[in-house]
Amino acid sequence: MAKTIAVILSGCGRGDGSEIHESVLTLLAIARMGARAACLAPDIMQRQVLNHLTDQVDINEQRNVLVESARIARGEIQNIRDADFSQLDAAIYPGGFGAALNLSDFATKAADCEIQSDVLAFAKHMANAHKPQGFICIAPVMISKIYGAGVLHTIGNDNNTARAINSMGGIHQDCAVDEMILDTKHKVVSSPAYMLAKSITEVEAGITKLVRAVIEMI
Amino acid sequence: MAKTIAVILSGCGRGDGSEIHESVLTLLAIARMGARAACLAPDIMQRQVLNHLTDQVDINEQRNVLVESARIARGEIQNIRDADFSQLDAAIYPGGFGAALNLSDFATKAADCEIQSDVLAFAKHMANAHKPQGFICIAPVMISKIYGAGVLHTIGNDNNTARAINSMGGIHQDCAVDEMILDTKHKVVSSPAYMLAKSITEVEAGITKLVRAVIEMI
Secondary structure: OOOOOEEEEOOOOOOOOOOOHHHHHHHHHHHHHHEEEEEEEOEEOOOOOOOOOOOOEEOOOEEHHHHHHHHHHOEEEHHHOOOHHOOEEEEEEEOHHHHHOOOOOOOHHHOOOOOHHHHHHHHHHHHHHHOOEEOOOOOOHHHHHHOOOOOOEEEOOOHHHHHHHHOOOOOEEEOOOOOEEEEOOOOOOOOOOOHOOOOOOHHHHHHHHHHHHHOOOO | OEEEEEEEOOOOOOOOOOOHHHHHHHHHHHOOOOOOEEEOOOOOOOOOOOOOOOOOOOOOOOHHHHHHHHHHHHEEEEEHHOOHHHHHHEEEEOOOOOHHHHHHHHHHHHHHHOOOOOHHHHHHHHHOOOOOOEOOOOHHHHHHHOOOOOEEEOOOOOHHHHHHHHHOOOOOOOOOOOOOOOOOOOOOEEHHHHHHHOOOHHHHHHHHHHHHHHHOOO
């Protein structure tokens, strides 16, 4: 049986959803390693819709996280609330501002953030089952709210975000763009991707290592 | 100087724009080969907006091709009308239904299709300058309208689409998912990608060969 990795999406676009390159390269790395991806997203409205051409929020537009995530998943996606845990061996959370806007409210609350209830229930269930989870780019800001204090992780080297992570009880460690940070005790992996990357090949390098580490811990 | 490849996008999503995996894997292959991608799209409204979760057209929604394409391009995209040809060595057209809905009207007109005027002007300019162009998935249906009759190309092995290509004067040749068809005289490359692919790794294999062929012909 192929190992199955849940990929948790937060919309479709770096500024209001899942970072598209990070998400696709996660799916690619999973497939290359002979595992299966199962995309999931919460069925909630996006906190905002960003015009990615002008970088302005479109205040007249409303989009649904699950519906937009389905673009990346080519329609093969489920409401995270309906996840069948018996079929899932691990989970990976790509970045994009959607992780801080839709999966959590880190974008506005920083260290006081909360994780969206369906996503939190899912992630805690995976953590409690000791199934490995990987967090990419800005998504690692959710780790302390899932696992509690004391988990080693990274968002690259951004001082403000690292400080917020440490004040939530996390242990932030700087990390190069093409590397990942592994907390073996908690089975948590993180990699900076577009928090640092200047090219799509840099993103691919870090994500490939993250996916390999996740799969090896299953 | 790095070679620069224009990547022509048609929105963001397989059902009403650019196929996201094909687009990202095109950008990845270009970067891996040491070339530079320059994303372009027409500044027009999408012919439709598809809910990719339900597969139903949302008749109340309107989206702009350039604005949605900017999601894949991470904001780094230009109106195709403003393309600086002096900077462009080649062009690649990823698939997705947007190629048949927005870049052309093949989805409704088949062999009687026309290409959107800005896209046609761009593509003809590249063809006349004898710069190589690559067409992925359903995008090859535009080739005969750009080059005229007699160009060898593929959309995989779909009979109806192959027949439409032949009736436009094209020479359709069946092609495996992980291969590409090369017309060296016209410097035109095509590959089936999700016209045939059952996995993202199959898409990557064909697109990588297509991108390599395009770059080698510069």
